[in-house]
Each structure stands twice: as structure tokens, then as C-alpha cells.
Amino acid sequence: xxxxxxxxxxxxxxxxTYSWLYMRVSGPLLMLMALTHFGIMHLYYGVGHIDFTVVxxxxxxxxxxxxxxxxxxxxxxxxxxxxxxxLDDYLHPxxxxxxxxxxxxxxxxxxxxMGGFTILTFGVK
Amino acid sequence: MRYKMEEGEVAWILHRVTGAGVAAFLLLHIFDISxxxxxxxxxxxxxxxxxxxxxxVMEVFLLAGVLFHALNGIRIILIDFWPAAAGFQKxxxxxxxxxxxVAFIPAAYLMLR
Numbered sequence: 001x002x003x004x005x006x007x008x009x010x011x012x013x014x015x016x017t018y019s020w021l022y023m024r025v026s027g028p029l030l031m032l033m034a035l036t037h038f039g040i041m042h043l044y045y046g047v048g049h050i051d052f053t054v055v056x057x058x059x060x061x062x063x064x065x066x067x068x069x070x071x072x073x074x075x076x077x078x079x080x081x082x083x084x085x086x087l088d089d090y091l092h093p094x095x096x097x098x099x100x101x102x103x104x105x106x107x108x109x110x111x112x113x114m115g116g117f118t119i120l121t122f123g124v125k
Numbered sequence: 126m127r128y129k130m131e132e133g134e135v136a137w138i139l140h141r142v143t144g145a146g147v148a149a150f151l152l153l154h155i156f157d158i159s160x161x162x163x164x165x166x167x168x169x170x171x172x173x174x175x176x177x178x179x180x181x182v183m184e185v186f187l188l189a190g191v192l193f194h195a196l197n198g199i200r201i202i203l204i205d206f207w208p209a210a211a212g213f214q215k216x217x218x219x220x221x222x223x224x225x226x227v228a229f230i231p232a233a234y235l236m237l238r
Contacts (some may be wrong), residue, residue: 033194
């Protein structure tokens with residue numbers, strides 16, 4: 001019994017711990033970054049005033065490109081990890097769980113590449 | 126059978142719903158911004174979508190979702206890492222609702238005016 005309690009966690013259990021911790025590290029960072037982003041774009045500029053020129057002006061400074069890149073990376077991984085947590089609660093058949101989980105991460109990867117490509121290649125000819 | 130839902134359970138459900146909603150918007154937003162790579166012609170032409178009345182209202186829902194998810198997330202972190210916080214978790218929840226109201230109402234007003 002005792003060895004059962006003090007045994008080393010299996011790799012899959014360690015992953016669950018990191019997944020739990022990751023939400024608590026990326027969450028507050030996203031709160032600061034996303035709410036700042038929302039405030040600038042929706043309250044300072046306003047959706048009625050944002051157009052190509054506004055985005056182009058922002059992306060002339062590397063600061064906003066790096067900011068957006070970090071935010072996209074944190075947001076997509078936080079969101080996909082959240083989707084995984086919901087799946088863990090509601091989808092139990094092993095095969096289905098694996099299939100939907102693969103789909104979730106595939107979608108996350110595709111949108112991560114899409115976002116990164118947009119931010120890094122904008123205006124670079 | 127009678128079942129009374131506690132405030133914390135409502136917050137738990139809302140955390141999931143807002144998380145899923147914000148994640149769905151995130152994917153849409155990554156897609157729409159990717160259109161900027163095709164130049165000002167296409168991007169500016171499609172902006173009518175975001176400027177439509179219905180979408181302006183959706184935008185306020187987005188703010189509500191992000192704000193609730195963020196504040197509730199902070200409450201979850203406090204309870205996880207600060208053992209004493211579990212003793213006054215209801216007070217934390219009421220504080221969260223108060224903060225949400227104070228931040229959301231003026232922002233929603235500014236966005237819809």
C-alpha cells in the first residue's frame with residue numbers, strides 16, 4: 001500500500017499536472033494581454049474605425065507583432081487545453097476520445113500556423 | 126426530487142460556456158485577420174461584417190465572456206494556491222460579480238454608443 005502512495009507519477013499523470021499548471025500560468029498572462037488588446041481595439045479605436053491602414057500602422061512596429069504572436073500562442077494552447085479538459089469530463093470511450101482529441105489538436109495546430117503566418121509575413125514582400 | 130444549484134456550480138458552468146465561446150471566436154478571429162495578407166481590397170471590403178449591428182451586439186457578449194472567464198479564472202487560481210481562500214470562496218465569488226459589473230457596464234456603454 002505504502003509504495004502505492006509514494007510511487008513516482010506516471011508520465012501521463014505528470015502531463016496532467018503540467019496541463020493543470022499551464023492553465024494557471026497562461027490564464028493571468030492572457031487576462032492582461034487579451035483585455036489590453038480588447039481595450040485598445042474596441043474601446044480606443046472602435047470596430048467602426050479599424051481597417052487595413054490601422055492594422056498596417058500597428059504592424060510597422062515589431063512590438064505589436066511580438067505581442068500578437070505571444071498572445072495567439074498562449075490563447076490557442078489555452079483554448080485547446082480547455083477543450084481537452086471538457087472532453088475528459090464528457091467523452092469516455094477510448095477510441096472516440098483519442099479521435100476527437102487528435103482533431104482538437106489538429107485544429108489548434110492549423111490555426112496556430114495560420115495566425116503565426118499572418119503576423120510574421122504581413123507586409124514582407 | 127429537488128436540486129438547488131449553488132453559486133459555485135453556476136460559476137463552473139459559466140466558466141465552461143464562456144471558455145468555449147471565446148475559443149470559438151478566437152478561431153474566427155485568426156481566420157479573419159489572415160485575410161489581411163491578401164491586401165487592403167479584400168480586407169476592407171469584408172469589414173462590413175464586423176460593423177453590422179448584430180455583430181456589435183455579439184462583440185459586447187464577447188467582452189462579457191472574456192471578462193467573466195478572466196475574473197473567474199483568477200478566483201479559481203486563488204482557491205487552488207491559497208488554502209485559506211476556500212474558507213471565504215463565496216465572498217470571492219461576490220467580489221468577482223461586483224468587479225465584473227463595475228468593468229462591464231461602462232465598457233458595454235462605450236462600445237454600443
